[in-house]
Amino acid sequence: MTSADQSTPTQPPAKRARRADAERNRAAIIEAAGVVFAERGGTVDVREIARRSGVGMGTLYRHFPTKDDLLATVLEREFTCWLTTAHQAAEATEDPWEALTGFFEQTLTHQARNRAMVESYAATGAPSRACAQYRDAFIDELRTRCLNAGLLRAGVTTADLVLLSTSLSQIVQATDDSHPGQWRRLLRISLDGLRARNTEPLPESGPEPESVRHVGASAND
Amino acid sequence: MTSADQSTPTQPPAKRARRADAERNRAAIIEAAGVVFAERGGTVDVREIARRSGVGMGTLYRHFPTKDDLLATVLEREFTCWLTTAHQAAEATEDPWEALTGFFEQTLTHQARNRAMVESYAATGAPSRACAQYRDAFIDELRTRCLNAGLLRAGVTTADLVLLSTSLSQIVQATDDSHPGQWRRLLRISLDGLRARNTEPLPESGPEPESVRHVGASAND
Amino acid sequence: MTSADQSTPTQPPAKRARRADAERNRAAIIEAAGVVFAERGGTVDVREIARRSGVGMGTLYRHFPTKDDLLATVLEREFTCWLTTAHQAAEATEDPWEALTGFFEQTLTHQARNRAMVESYAATGAPSRACAQYRDAFIDELRTRCLNAGLLRAGVTTADLVLLSTSLSQIVQATDDSHPGQWRRLLRISLDGLRARNTEPLPESGPEPESVRHVGASAND
């Protein structure tokens, strides 16, 4: 039941055409789904996606055996794309603290409008375990840079920063229509709480239980 | 199938007969709905609630003309009950800052497991406008106390604090199963950012647009 | 299952009071049901009737084991009452033709506003077999008077007149709101078709089938 790849090596010319077509379809679906999921969240009717993709239901389900598979694929893509951009931006920034705050700014400005994405933060922390790892690694970089520069509060973990970003994303999602820009105040407050001048130790988080969902960084420091 | 009688079997066989039984049913429904909504969110099948209440569909709909009415009732109740407790706790606390942090602690410890409640935070900020006002008033009290005591950062609004509490609730909801207690670190960070020692001015939030949902306190310097 | 009459001869004073109360209730129910059925037809919620009667569902169902029983009772009453009035009016009228037309006028003016009544015409021709017989007898009287006076078309049966009255009732029901008074034109047309000057014989109606509902006069003359 996974994306059918049993390679029947007949009709090589048609084959290639098919492939290209299929690829184009796949792209169209992902594109449309991205828009629709972002606008209306993960509960939209699959038909809406099929319609906007210009493909039939069968084609959609050929590429993605399940609505959830499609959603996951779309989110992973967008997540990755966004992270890559963020990564580049961070590397181009001299000042570690500026890199950190820039990351938050960019995240909240661009990602937080995506309803499905924010839903996935609330549900599992990230679209997938791989996404979570990629993000955690990146955020850990930012964290380390700040820490080494003596700018970041002692004891702040990657998990803390991840959580902060998802939390602020949800705020943006909930308030940006009615109170645009208000989230910037909370971002500022949180970042100020992260500054090295805060010397009180942070509380230990409890031990991690058995069954863990891919919620991201567990504990590093 | 009759109304779960595992409670106080001490009361006399009732003088105002039906009223008592009906009230018991109503209570059973609210109780069951509370549990079910908390566990599975606002989208659960009404039948599930009926089943868990030990009543038929008709009874449920006699007491609550709509699923949404039931949900609203349940949430308002829980919200109010929680706020009352929080209010009392705050009044019993000398130190203003401790009162503020205590409020956050209690909120996140007790409310945040409730899926439907957190959904309502994400959707409209509170179960109802009345709830929002009650909460805003209370939080404003906490804020003023801290401000007067010179403990709270200048420029922090009630809306900021409301937003912080709802957003941290969502975080608790999302992470407390897998990383119990981790939210306490985020709370600490945010609270430290709220301390008076942070003297940088907070950014102005943009102008409020036309149609505002009842998302809570708007702005009160 | 019929209106409980098993005479337990205990407590004679209370008994009488009960009786009176019960009778009052029964009357209230019939009264309210009459109004409600007339206004909204036979499909109204029984609760509406109970509410307007000021009695509980149990009481209602004690007096009338079924919604249909209540409907039948109400309709029979109204039907009988109406027929009695019509009877008296007819007896007070010298001219046979005037008596006949007066009957139609009165019927259409007063009965045809009753939704449930007209529904019952459409369904079974009359609220009950007894009603049908009463009406048929009365109409037959009118018919005979006209016939004897040489005013009525030869061959017109009681059944014809009955059918005409139910048909015109339905017209009133359907049009009196939007085109008040239009039914009078059709009444006039039909009555003119009933005049003795129409000498063409009427078609024979086919043989009556096995299972006959109480639709009224079968064939006379």
Added chain:
Amino acid sequence: MTSADQSTPTQPPAKRARRADAERNRAAIIEAAGVVFAERGGTVDVREIARRSGVGMGTLYRHFPTKDDLLATVLEREFTCWLTTAHQAAEATEDPWEALTGFFEQTLTHQARNRAMVESYAATGAPSRACAQYRDAFIDELRTRCLNAGLLRAGVTTADLVLLSTSLSQIVQATDDSHPGQWRRLLRISLDGLRARNTEPLPESGPEPESVRHVGASAND
């Protein structure tokens, strides 16, 4: 459970595949709905129609977004089909009066068994405004022909004739099972009342009120 294939198995395996099958399903639904609505009226369970069509609920709702849409479609179809036939029959008839009576005959013979159709007469006069207009135009033709030939009573309006036909339909519906053919007598009586030899003027109908439902022709002397 697949679409009842007891019909023409002669057509080639279809070139425009799905369309044909879907059309067959649509037809099956309309067919089944026609039967069921005619037998049991507009209140039948949609599931019954689905069952009798041999399709699932989803298919039914794919073709008709609402039960009412289905009902409307079915009734409009039957109404139109009947009117077309009636139209042709009328055009093929020399004698204007015969055309008029033939129309009534045909109407009452074919349409009046249809419970849903007659319900729609009682409710709004016709399945739709368009249907009503078509019918009114046609009846007006018949009326004019008769009038010009000096056969129709002066002052008879199209609305009068429309009303007569719908009301007689209801009569047929109510009595044809128990007293088949009796309606023909009533029809004859009414038609005789419509003859030109009736010279008494018809009563004016009152002024038309504000909100009129599509009950058919309004007034055309």
Added chain:
DNA sequence: TATGAATGAGTGTTCATTCAT
């Protein structure tokens, strides 16, 4: 006996997924 709360099968409708073409 009167009350009105409780019952639960039934209603119109939706939507993720399958499958014939």
Added chain:
DNA sequence: TATGAATGAACACTCATTCAT
């Protein structure tokens, strides 16, 4: 392979009737 029609288990809600009090 692409299509979109078909599926049917859910869903929220109603209402004639019963039954505990």
